[in-house]
Amino acid sequence: MPGMADVTGDSLSASLIRTAFLAQTRWKAMQSRTARRYMELHALSASLDLFKPGAVVPWVSYLFPTELLTSYKITPMIPEIGSATLTGSDLRGPVEAAAARAPLARDVCSYHRIALAAVENDMLPVPTMCLGTTPLCLGKECLLETLAVRHNVPFREIRVPLPPDEGETAPEVIADVAEQLRVLHEDIGRWTGRRPDLQKAIRLSNRASAAWGNIMSERLAGRLEMDGRLTFATVFLGQLLWGTEEGAKDFERLLSERGRRDLMVPVLDGGRRLKRLLWLHTVPHHDKEIFDLIRDRDAVVIFEEMGQMHLETVDPNEPFFGLAKRLTDNVLWGTSTRRARLDVALAKQLRVDGVVHFNHWGCRHGLGSVPVVRAAFSEAGIPFLAIDGDALGRGGAEQEKSRQAMESFLELL
Amino acid sequence: MATFFEGMDHHPKTEVSDLNPPGLAFPGREPYPVRDFPMANCYYTCNLLPTDLIIQTGHVPRWLGNHLRRPGAPARRGALSIHPMTCPYVTKLVAAADELLAGSDDCLVVPGGCDAARRMGDLLAAAYPDRVFVLPMPRSSGLEVAKTLAVDLARFEDWLRTRRPAETAPTGGTSPDAGNATQEPPDLDYPVPPRPGGVFVVAGPLTDDSLLRLIDRLGVHVSGLESCTSPGRWRRLAALGGASGGARSKDAPVAAAATPDYEALAVALLEIGMCPRRSTIARRDHLARRLDESRPTSIIYARQSFCDPGAYDSLLIAALAEERGLRYLEIEVDFPFDANGPLRTRVEAFLEAETLDDDLLGDDLFGDELFGDDLSEEEA
Incomplete structure (x- = not known):
């Protein structure tokens, strides 16, 4: 059975193993025919292409509008997704050992520390360009520019002003971000020598957005109950596929019952009602214990804060403006007060029993807003729990403490 | 209702309820005793500000790092705090600002250079509405970036002026409680002049x-x-004039100060603040x-x-x-x-x-x- 260590090389044997590895993943997807499995297949397939000799490898921030890349048939390399994938594979040991040896301080975000160690040790492909956005955090901008300096490749940062606490971002602010995107899009063409088809990428992205927006509306209205943890994991990978044919089809698969059947909330015997939780920030990708505990206590993560993106389509005639608006309006961008206001409104709309904030290791952006978010939920009378942990961690003392806190919280609910 | 600063004609009357304004209700907080500071102070966190801009509005700029809580001092129940996985600079400044703002009607400006600083500003702004200004600080420089920063500097000055109308501002930029000092920047200096080979x-x-x-x-x-507090930084920032890029004399009346060239200020600020x-x-x-x-x-x-x-x-x-x-x-x-x-x-x-x-x-x-x-x- 080949593992990640065998598929990330650029030899002929690695290429053959990649093909076999993908065939196996494809078989699983065809058997299940769910969006989740197909998304895994297509994200993996696109990512493995990045290891091929001569591949264009743009390292980008999680919120980077990837349509700018897919319009050139380029797949993004998102460090958070790369790190989560590696630490969930047989490369976990080697990449953790490499990170421990690396001189970068251990107190920075583990997504970024692992990504830097991985690229420096040939477990992730080296960048051809590094493209950041000021949302959501400064750490990943530091990572991306550090990589750009080390590998002597271009670095660009899209500057996105903070949105106002109330109301919408001014059109001229969005227009400024749009102009930066337009210039960058041209630069990518110049650097790679490729010709773009942005209209097509936007059309495909819009198909996916329409499907995803529809699903999210149904979930918000209470007509559709999907497991927030599994849904987040799916959309997390889907971030690599916006603007592609595969991405459009995979998000559209969510519209059918069969396509989303492995993401649904379980139905309890005897009509018992599950406790509904709203999950804020990222999730522990590899730590099943906490979610097993939630399930065992008849609770479920009914909605995930980070899934709220790409909910509206973009005007194909003004693609840069639409893509810019997605950045300026992102729910996690802006002040802590804005985030608290939106989250409280979300919790009320979903009528959740409680809210959990995951304090990801080293994420100053996320955990820095917790005091304000906590106070807002307290004022609204909605139970709130913040648990510390590492999104890439597996067990350990910190995780055990969080598990105990979660247990008490669920009992309280 | 009791008022503070009774009889001080240079200062607006402030009611008790204004000093610990409602803001977001942080549970379990007990109020701080109100301190009797007769002068409007504008504290700042990161040393990334042209302090003259603050002086011109009748405030005394004070670096918050000089006003940390005493180690071991008992913490107030429900005092503001930030997650311990944050740098000690920010955690200590949050505690200091909470104490200073709760006991006065001073204000605070937080240059939001990094995530932790930005979130510190968010927290304090939520707890003390209208008394905390978070100034966005860019990573890069360049004309567009400087223009954006210039707009934010102008917004900041407007905000300060709104807090302290011109007729209440003292002339000369001096403050009664600060003697002749117009500002209180970091005061770090080399104990021995630096020289090569060390x-x-x-x-x-x-x-x-x-x-x-x-x-x-x-x-x-x-x-x-x-360092952001090195003499090379704070001296240049303190000398960075609001009107024309040069230092304004402390004896010059506030009203006489020309409108600052915000763009020039922004360019200078970005050049000095290379942190x-x-x-x-x-x-x-x-x-x-x-x-x-x-x-x-x-x-x-x-x-x-x-x-x-x-x-x-x-x-x-x-x-x-x-x-x-x-x-x-x-x-x-x-x-x-x-x-x-x-x-x-x-x-x-x-x-x-x-x-x-x-x-x-x-x-x-x-x-x-x-x-x-x-x-x-x-x-x-």
């Missing part, structure tokens, strides 16, 4: 010169300091220039724990040290810097090795012949 120190904010003195006491001199949160490429060039000017033999990086920009910056410095063949030490420090304990031992060990190297080379222990002066070319 240690180049890179650090985050420092409240005093204890790190520099420690190095000096250990028998090695300092070649330069790169670790800035673009890696620009920062690397800046550091390389500083090292070339200072000509040190070694580098000590005093990095605060949980500081993201500092973590990546230390990689950059380590690479520059390697390129130049300089010895390098990274130490993780608290805020304020504590020159005792294990840190002292590490710095001592590092500097002892440096002194030893110098001795070995300088004292000619083995004589020239052993180093090949008398050897033939092949033997050498």
Whole structure:
């Protein structure tokens, strides 16, 4: 059975193993025919292409509008997704050992520390360009520019002003971000020598957005109950596929019952009602214990804060403006007060029993807003729990403490 | 209702209820006792501000790092706090600001250079509405960036003026409680003038010169300091005039000050504030220039724990040290810097090795012949 260590090389044997590895993943997807499995297949397939000799490898921030890349048939390399994938594979040991040896301080975000160690040790492909956005955090901008300096490749940062606490971002602010995107899009063409088809990428992205927006509306209205943890994991990978044919089809698969059947909330015997939780920030990708505990206590993560993106389509005639608006309006961008206001409104709309904030290791952006978010939920009378942990961690003392806190919280609910 | 600042004609009357305004209800908070400060202070966190802009609006700019809570002082129940996985600078400043703002109607400006600072601003702004201004600080420079910052500086000045109408502002920019001082920036200075051939120190904010003195006491001199509180930074910022890029005389009446050229201010600010949160490429060039000017033999990086920009910056410095063949030490420090304990031992060990190297080379222990002066070319 080949593992990640065998598929990330650029030899002929690695290429053959990649093909076999993908065939196996494809078989699983065809058997299940769910969006989740197909998304895994297509994200993996696109990512493995990045290891091929001569591949264009743009390292980008999680919120980077990837349509700018897919319009050139380029797949993004998102460090958070790369790190989560590696630490969930047989490369976990080697990449953790490499990170421990690396001189970068251990107190920075583990997504970024692992990504830097991985690229420096040939477990992730080296960048051809590094493209950041000021949302959501400064750490990943530091990572991306550090990589750009080390590998002597271009670095660009899209500057996105903070949105106002109330109301919408001014059109001229969005227009400024749009102009930066337009210039960058041209630069990518110049650097790679490729010709773009942005209209097509936007059309495909819009198909996916329409499907995803529809699903999210149904979930918000209470007509559709999907497991927030599994849904987040799916959309997390889907971030690599916006603007592609595969991405459009995979998000559209969510519209059918069969396509989303492995993401649904379980139905309890005897009509018992599950406790509904709203999950804020990222999730522990590899730590099943906490979610097993939630399930065992008849609770479920009914909605995930980070899934709220790409909910509206973009005007194909003004693609840069639409893509810019997605950045300026992102729910996690802006002040802590804005985030608290939106989250409280979300919790009320979903009528959740409680809210959990995951304090990801080293994420100053996320955990820095917790005091304000906590106070807002307290004022609204909605139970709130913040648990510390590492999104890439597996067990350990910190995780055990969080598990105990979660247990008490669920009992309280 | 009781009023504060009774009889002080230069200050607007403030009601008790205004001093601990509703804001967001942080559960379990007990009020701080109100302090009787007759002058409007504008505290600031990161040393990234043209302080003259604050003075012109009748406020006394005070660096918050000079007003930390006493170590061991009992914390108020429900005092504001931030997650401990945040740098000690921010955690200590949150506590200090909470105490100062709760006991007065002073204001605070938080240049939001990094995530932790931005979130500190968010927290304090939520707790003290209309009294905290978070100034967005860009990573990069360039014309568009400077224009955006200029707009924000103008917005900041408007905000300050709204808080303190012109007729209540004192002339001359002096404050009754501060004597003749118009501002209170960081006051770190070199205990001994820096000179080449010693240690180049890179650090985050420092409240005093204890790190520099420690190095000096250990028998090695300092070649330069790169810190947001270094004399090279705060002196230039303090001298950065609001009107024309030059310092305005403290005796000049506030009303006479011309409208500042915000764009020029923004450009100057971006040029001076070349700290670790800035673009890696620009920062690397800046550091390389500083090292070339200072000509040190070694580098000590005093990095605060949980500081993201500092973590990546230390990689950059380590690479520059390697390129130049300089010895390098990274130490993780608290805020304020504590020159005792294990840190002292590490710095001592590092500097002892440096002194030893110098001795070995300088004292000619083995004589020239052993180093090949008398050897033939092949033997050498």
